[in-house]
Amino acid sequence: MACSYLREGMTGSATFSLFARAMPPQRGFLVAAGIEPALGLLGDYRIGPEELTVIAGLLHRPESDLRALLGMRFEGDVWAVPEGSVVLAGEPLVEVTAPLPQAQLVETLLLNQVSHQTAVASKAARCVLAARGRPVVDFSLRRTHGLSAGEQAARLGAMTGFAATSHMGAAAAYGVPATGTMAHSYVEAFRSEEEAFRAFARAWPGAVTFLVDTYDTEAGVAAAARVLLELREAEGQQARQQCAVRLDSGDLADLSVRARRILDAAGLPDVRIVASGGLDEYAIDALLGAGAPIDVFAVGTKVGVCADAPSLDTAYKLVAYEGRPVMKLSSAKMTAPGAKQVYRRPGYADVIALRDEPCPADGGVPLLRPMMLGGRRTGPDSVQEALSAAHMRFTADLVALPEEAKRIHDPVAPVATDSAALTKLTHDVEQHIREERAAAPHA
Amino acid sequence: MACSYLREGMTGSATFSLFARAMPPQRGFLVAAGIEPALGLLGDYRIGPEELTVIAGLLHRPESDLRALLGMRFEGDVWAVPEGSVVLAGEPLVEVTAPLPQAQLVETLLLNQVSHQTAVASKAARCVLAARGRPVVDFSLRRTHGLSAGEQAARLGAMTGFAATSHMGAAAAYGVPATGTMAHSYVEAFRSEEEAFRAFARAWPGAVTFLVDTYDTEAGVAAAARVLLELREAEGQQARQQCAVRLDSGDLADLSVRARRILDAAGLPDVRIVASGGLDEYAIDALLGAGAPIDVFAVGTKVGVCADAPSLDTAYKLVAYEGRPVMKLSSAKMTAPGAKQVYRRPGYADVIALRDEPCPADGGVPLLRPMMLGGRRTGPDSVQEALSAAHMRFTADLVALPEEAKRIHDPVAPVATDSAALTKLTHDVEQHIREERAAAPHA
Structure with missing residues (x-):
């Protein structure tokens, strides 16, 4: 032409x-x-x-x-x-x-x-709306259509109010907070969940998020609570603020209630609950509508590919x-x-x-x-x-x-x-x- | 980790x-x-x-x-x-x-x-199956999730048997045939469709594909037929082999029948019909199932983003x-x-x-x-x-x-x-x- x-x-x-x-x-x-x-x-x-x-x-x-x-x-x-x-x-x-x-x-x-x-961006904005003021973070890179789409998803999340991204390169390029995560494989590489959580805390002196659903979620939450209590015992009660547990599978509405109960009973009401696993604005809306005590939503695939x-x-x-x-x-x-x-x-x-x-x-x-x-x-x-x-x-x-x-x-x-x-x-x-x-x- | x-x-x-x-x-x-x-x-x-x-x-x-x-x-x-x-x-x-x-x-x-x-690749393969031996070409770059996804779509189309891609960069990188196209804007930039078609043929000595649905599809096919007959008259009956008209909107099953009739009546049974516009394996299957005389399918958005x-x-x-x-x-x-x-x-x-x-x-x-x-x-x-x-x-x-x-x-x-x-x-x-x-x- x-x-x-x-x-x-x-x-x-x-x-x-x-x-x-x-x-x-x-x-x-x-x-x-x-x-x-x-x-x-x-x-x-x-x-x-x-x-x-x-x-x-x-x-x-x-x-x-x-x-x-x-x-x-x-x-x-x-x-x-x-x-x-x-x-x-x-x-x-x-x-x-x-x-x-x-x-x-x-x-x-x-x-x-x-x-x-x-x-x-339009879908990311809807996730922020659905979360009603709770932080939303981007975990999409593994499923976006290529690396550049992943970089853009991180940027577009930040544009519409996401709190952070797991994409380190995009975080650096665009000045967006980076957020780390722990994989199931990390937990599996250790002899037990508690060993894994303790090792993670040794490598990371600040706020830690423990992935608790590798084997049995309630047992995982209990293990996380024990390790967090050990850490506060050892490092002082002011240590390890803003820690969290992450739920990545199962009935998140039900499991978040159980997790909250276990954490509160352990004297850890400040420990937050992060949810992930196939989330989008519809799932976030349904979870909060059901009263799920989830504090942070990690969205990935469905937002990164704009699935619907x-x-x-x-x-x-x-x-x-x-x-x-x-x-x-x-x-x-x-x-x-x-x-x-x-x-x-x-x-x-x-x-x-x-x-x-x-x-x-x-x-x-x-x-x-x-x-x-x-x-x-x-x-x-x-x-x-x-x-x-x-x-x-x-x-x-x-x-x-x-x-x-x-x-x-x-x-x-x-x-x-x-x-x-x-x-x-x-x-x-x-x-x-x-x-x-x-x-x-x-x- | x-x-x-x-x-x-x-x-x-x-x-x-x-x-x-x-x-x-x-x-x-x-x-x-x-x-x-x-x-x-x-x-x-x-x-x-x-x-x-x-x-x-x-x-x-x-x-x-x-x-x-x-x-x-x-x-x-x-x-x-x-x-x-x-x-x-x-x-x-x-x-x-x-x-x-x-x-x-x-x-x-x-x-x-x-x-x-x-x-x-899995969706592209299904398009090739649906086309039952007719060529399928890739037009997806405009809607893929970024430039690298577009390059990959061209490559994956070729992997599963597409005949060509409109992505020149990918064509060059991967040794895939490139296919040109004409936009509605090209036709609109001229005073009439026939002027546009003649100008395109002046710039392009080989096989040309004329986009015929900018104003009224049947009139567009008739205009394309007249220009192709002019060209053969001027350049010899063996000139301009493998030419085509492209339908990009409307009821493709019906319009392809009408287009075929007009072309055949003009003595142009060798001129092929290319269809495009939101096509995927389901649409191709339905068109061929309805007996639509379409010779080439150009797929884009739905395959490039794997829409379903x-x-x-x-x-x-x-x-x-x-x-x-x-x-x-x-x-x-x-x-x-x-x-x-x-x-x-x-x-x-x-x-x-x-x-x-x-x-x-x-x-x-x-x-x-x-x-x-x-x-x-x-x-x-x-x-x-x-x-x-x-x-x-x-x-x-x-x-x-x-x-x-x-x-x-x-x-x-x-x-x-x-x-x-x-x-x-x-x-x-x-x-x-x-x-x-x-x-x-x-x-």
């Missing part, structure tokens, strides 16, 4: 709009994410001599036919909603304006980053070329033409407007901002700064979101409406295309 | 076994995958001075406490089933034997690679330490002890045996092979060679698989059985653990 555009001299300015076509089932809102990583990749985009040789080889074409691609990089503008923003179906998350071949070439990169990261909605139905659509608004008519996938802006209004009564329209008369805050101009980032200096800003934005946006959108089961998502000007333009462009096609069917 | 092992002098040889606990719903077999990439990462594994500083910082510990980790790399043995092998639930896919701290440290890496790649089973329930379990077989007893997650071998027997009547057991008296082919010895690969010299070998293995294994396991709906998976020796060892170890725990409850 890019070669063809270049050959035809079609290097005029094009605007593409990236948005989610529909809210996935059981979602009342989306958390915009993946934009910062995507912009980083856009900034690095280059077609150099080596890439050209590879492309020519793959396409079985002489390099001379593709020479026009050489040196291509992304020199366009990107308007986008800041990461961490709570957004709705149909709202543009990213709009790219660049010479047509460039804007087309970055399509896959942008969709790849924004689609799955928005999906995962593993893809987000996103599109990257041409909406204007050389000043001419453009749209697609085909069945059920019609797209609205023109560069856009979204105005956030109280209660998430959002209005999708044309970019150059004034703010609605009764108010609204524009969501899309210039993030890249002429191929250069406008935005923050470090990935940690960006993550921190995204977390603050998410927190603020969540406060304003209607309660019914935050429900775990059957949430009701606010619906954005098109401005009068956008509605009129959509109608006019559709009419114009149909007239042109009728007048010149075989143009 | 690794620090604790080192502190306690627990550097004896440990064996861990990686396997899928259960067959996902609607799967009759699994295709082992992710092993080659995992072995590559294992070979590169190092804890250097920089990593040590990062870890110490994250754990809020002085570096001196962690010095024992410095210089750690993977020096163990790995036995595994070769990639592309058709495998069953419970069968070890990878077994690691290494000093305990090393074997523990690589857990997450191995699970991360093998779990999702096996899931995606986005995670595989894998485990990496300690099965032996210092020659002592080890197992976990906790609820519903009991694991069998000891290093293992799997014997493939006719009809997939597989036997899971102890590694040092002889082959069953009535025959069987051992599936696990040494892939890494003392931290060094035994295996193939190039990633392309490895992929080609995996594809051949998959093809051979598939031929021998019972038909009921290959069904798209409600397949019946063969079930592996444990050898008598493994059953006895499992029983003995369980008994031994229970006796030890009973004799010394507070050991």
Whole structure:
């Protein structure tokens, strides 16, 4: 496509709009994410001599036919909603304006980053809601779709309020607290659970979390209690604060009650209970609804792969070329033409407007901002700064979101409406295309 | 955990076994995958001075406490089933034997690679089956969970028999044919579909595929037919072989019949019909079951994210330490002890045996092979060679698989059985653990 555009001299300015076509089932809102990583990749985009040789080889074409691609990089503008923003179906998350071949070439990169990261962030946010103020931590790396997805899951958890991650690399890269864990294999490598717990405490002078379900959970909790009491006896009653036991299997509602009883009876009311093992927002909600005395939720697989909605139905659509608004008519996938802006209004009564329209008369805050101009980032200096800003934005946006959108089961998502000007333009462009096609069917 | 092992002098040889606990719903077999990439990462594994500083910082510990980790790399043995092998639930896919701290440290890496790649390869294989000999191509990069997942999806598609991928980077890296595509935006950037098709053909002298559903599908097919006839008129009747139209929306069964009729009526019976848009094995099966004259299936999102089973329930379990077989007893997650071998027997009547057991008296082919010895690969010299070998293995294994396991709906998976020796060892170890725990409850 890019070669063809270049050959035809079609290097005029094009605007593409990236948005989610529909809210996935059981979602009342989306958390915009993946934009910062995507912009980083856009900034690095280059077609150099080596890439050209590879492309020519793959396409079985002489390099001379593709020479026009050489040196291509992304020199366009990107308007986008800041990461961490709570957004709705149909709202543009990213709009790219660049010479047509460039804007087309970055399509896959942008969709790849924004689609799955928005999906995962939106699910992570629901886990935080379900936990009702209790800490949620990320244990997903072992099952994410590759290492980069694991790094992103850790980052997206932090964006939406997770307390920590077990992914050490991501913790270091993004300035997120790291949390350790103990495997069943660790316990099994010792002659008994108590030996394992004592050894762990010898290696780790601070707060320890003992995994108690390797053999028999109640016996494991009792063993953990005995070791914790020994440690306080030896090290002083103020030692070993913030310790915990972790339950990773079985009926967590029942076992957490039993564990709490054993710990309290041992005089360890401060020892917390961590639950893990296939948890997601539905399981957390059910456990707390049943009164389970769980203090910390470790979520992994189901959030890291966004198990109940593993893809987000996103599109990257041409909406204007050389000043001419453009749209697609085909069945059920019609797209609205023109560069856009979204105005956030109280209660998430959002209005999708044309970019150059004034703010609605009764108010609204524009969501899309210039993030890249002429191929250069406008935005923050470090990935940690960006993550921190995204977390603050998410927190603020969540406060304003209607309660019914935050429900775990059957949430009701606010619906954005098109401005009068956008509605009129959509109608006019559709009419114009149909007239042109009728007048010149075989143009 | 690794620090604790080192502190306690627990550097004896440990064996861990990686396997899928259960067959996902609607799967009759699994295709082992992710092993080659995992072995590559294992070979590169190092804890250097920089990593040590990062870890110490994250754990809020002085570096001196962690010095024992410095210089750690993977020096163990790995036995595994070769990639592309058709495998069953419970069968070890990878077994690691290494000093305990090393074997523990690589857990997450191995699970991360093998779990999702096996899931995606298994789904890709089902698409190939559903297509009944018609080519299937990979279009998944835009929705996979990150760029590396996209690269793997292209590779796993090729492993299970896909004809091509739209991921140019993966095509180049793995020696897979690249396939181009045309976006709706390309068509929209021109004044009409015919202008777009003509321009595409000018840039591309060979086989072209025209996307025909931007406005009205039947009109789009007719436009494609006119342009193809023009091209043959201008370039000769032998020009433009293997051209196609692509349908990406609407009722593909109905539209493909209409498209075929239009193309045949235009004297273009050789022009193929490519279908795309949310396809997976179920959709392909339904389309062909309805007699849709579709020649090529492009699958993307649903296969790339393994939409109906986005995670595989894998485990990496300690099965032996210092020659002592080890197992976990906790609820519903009991694991069998000891290093293992799997014997493939006719009809997939597989036997899971102890590694040092002889082959069953009535025959069987051992599936696990040494892939890494003392931290060094035994295996193939190039990633392309490895992929080609995996594809051949998959093809051979598939031929021998019972038909009921290959069904798209409600397949019946063969079930592996444990050898008598493994059953006895499992029983003995369980008994031994229970006796030890009973004799010394507070050991």
